[in-house]
Amino acid sequence: MGTNFTVLCGERMLHPMHTQLYIDGQWVDGVGKLPVYDPSDGSVIAQVSLAGDRECDAAITAADAAAKAWAKTAPRYRSEILRKAFELMIAENEVIATLISRENGKAMPDARGEATYAAEFFRWFAEETVRTPGDFRKSPSGDKRILVSHEPIGLSILITPWNFPAGMATRKIGPAIAAGCTMILKPAGETPLTAMYIVDLMERAGLPKGVLNLVLPEKTGPAISRMLHDPRVKNLSFTGSTEVGRILLKEAADRVIRCSMELGGNAQVVIHDDADLAVTIPQLSLAKMRNGGAACTSANRIFVQRGIAEKFISEMTKSMSSYVMGRGTDPSTTLGAYVSMKERNKIAEIVDQSIAAGAKVEVGGVKPEGDGAFYPATVLIVEKDNPILGHEIFGPVAPIVIFDTDEEGITMANDTDFGLISYVFSKDLTRALRTAEAMESGMVAINKGVISDPAAPFGGVKQSGLGREGGFDGIHEFLQSKYIGVEI
Numbered sequence: 001m002g003t004n005f006t007v008l009c010g011e012r013m014l015h016p017m018h019t020q021l022y023i024d025g026q027w028v029d030g031v032g033k034l035p036v037y038d039p040s041d042g043s044v045i046a047q048v049s050l051a052g053d054r055e056c057d058a059a060i061t062a063a064d065a066a067a068k069a070w071a072k073t074a075p076r077y078r079s080e081i082l083r084k085a086f087e088l089m090i091a092e093n094e095v096i097a098t099l100i101s102r103e104n105g106k107a108m109p110d111a112r113g114e115a116t117y118a119a120e121f122f123r124w125f126a127e128e129t130v131r132t133p134g135d136f137r138k139s140p141s142g143d144k145r146i147l148v149s150h151e152p153i154g155l156s157i158l159i160t161p162w163n164f165p166a167g168m169a170t171r172k173i174g175p176a177i178a179a180g181c182t183m184i185l186k187p188a189g190e191t192p193l194t195a196m197y198i199v200d201l202m203e204r205a206g207l208p209k210g211v212l213n214l215v216l217p218e219k220t221g222p223a224i225s226r227m228l229h230d231p232r233v234k235n236l237s238f239t240g241s242t243e244v245g246r247i248l249l250k251e252a253a254d255r256v257i258r259c260s261m262e263l264g265g266n267a268q269v270v271i272h273d274d275a276d277l278a279v280t281i282p283q284l285s286l287a288k289m290r291n292g293g294a295a296c297t298s299a300n301r302i303f304v305q306r307g308i309a310e311k312f313i314s315e316m317t318k319s320m321s322s323y324v325m326g327r328g329t330d331p332s333t334t335l336g337a338y339v340s341m342k343e344r345n346k347i348a349e350i351v352d353q354s355i356a357a358g359a360k361v362e363v364g365g366v367k368p369e370g371d372g373a374f375y376p377a378t379v380l381i382v383e384k385d386n387p388i389l390g391h392e393i394f395g396p397v398a399p400i401v402i403f404d405t406d407e408e409g410i411t412m413a414n415d416t417d418f419g420l421i422s423y424v425f426s427k428d429l430t431r432a433l434r435t436a437e438a439m440e441s442g443m444v445a446i447n448k449g450v451i452s453d454p455a456a457p458f459g460g461v462k463q464s465g466l467g468r469e470g471g472f473d474g475i476h477e478f479l480q481s482k483y484i485g486v487e488i
Helices: 055-069 075-091 092-106 109-130 169-180 193-202 220-228 242-253 275-291 306-321 341-356 406-413 427-438 470-477
Strands: 005-009 012-018 020-022 027-029 032-038 042-050 135-138 145-152 156-159 182-186 212-214 235-239 258-262 268-271 300-306 358-362 378-381 397-403 421-425 443-446 481-484
Touching: 012 075, 012 193, 020 055, 020 135, 020 193, 027 145, 032 193, 042 092, 042 193, 055 145, 055 182, 055 212, 075 092, 075 169, 075 193, 092 109, 092 135, 092 242, 109 169, 109 470, 135 268, 169 182, 169 193, 169 235, 169 470, 182 220, 212 220, 220 242, 220 397, 220 481, 235 242, 242 258, 268 275, 268 406, 275 421, 300 306, 300 406, 306 358, 306 378, 306 397, 306 427, 341 378, 341 397, 406 427, 421 427, 427 443
Parallel strands: 156 182, 156 235, 182 212, 235 258, 268 300, 268 421, 300 397, 378 397, 421 443
Antiparallel strands: 005 012, 020 027, 020 212, 032 042, 135 145, 145 481, 358 378
16 A cells, blocks of 8 residues: 555654555555655655656546546535544644654644644635535516526646645645545645645545545656646646746646636735834744745735834844754754755845845844754845845745835835735734735735634735635635526
């Protein structure tokens, strides 16, 4: 069955797991192997199977064969599978968190938080599966009845990133199951083990064979292009960079594949001079340092009003200085490794460019020597034209810009091609709402550092994506409306 890796927690073996491809209810070998690394020391923790064209075609065939029967299943049946999956994830939270930390590098508090967050998508969509709305009404002219129903769109490709290997998988699998779609999951090559564990968990929850398949293509770009040009594929759900998203949109256009895209962010923070720093600092630290800053929602550009700038910088520097770097599974660690040396070096390069352009370093800013993909928590004071403000840093770096008037702060905050999430801090709710409404983003957090919630629509505007995940919007990305006009 391909069980050749064991999740470890301390000295205890918690759960044997698969490292193969999952196609039509079977764990199968592919055309080769890919090493999975522990980024804290560079050691190989597992070898996973890679898919060639034959395996990718087999996954499409399996998902297509299961599609009609799965689409006709009762909502309650699908709901109970999701509920069982939620219960398993909660029971196995520590196993999943340990696995996330091992292959991703993140500290265990972050990993446990992700495992819980990921499970909640299964609970939410289990509840929503039985509540998919329709519409029945008299037409304005009175000549007919308007009947609108929602049907599963069909076979869906799900592509997930490395930074939240559990949360991004369940955020797509959950609504696809709720809608009645079959799926092919393509996880990130850096963190495939968590995805494989979740697929195994779905099998144990009773998901029929063929409904969910997992492939890890040997040549990702050509394989995804080939799948998107297969007439049996109807839908694409992608989370990743804007650059890759643009390529996929072009590929999907050839067959008019429907796409939902959760792309890059460059989140702005506007801190007004009446902000309560006792609230702002801990909440902003959450927004900045969740997953070590490797999140599309990470507070990326921090604009603070001059009246409180000096005190804010002092307090924020103190907060950032408190993070302890180390192996993610070490109980004392609050800032783990990054997923690879390549990703760590990207952060270092961005910071070095910022310093060369005049940034003042309050803390951090120096790449550590030795093994492990580590980078310290860093605070920089920059001018509004510093090049760091044009990058999604994806790391523990807080660039701070001082502004004077509300209008100036809003203008600087919106000076980006991205618009996923904004953060606003003020004790004056009217002022905060005024600023929130002016933010060019799909989501705004007021006096809070984390607002992601399975019950709420998650997504951005501008080049941060298309569509929404979470809430009923998440299911709707896997449904299509059908209108029937009835003469009565």
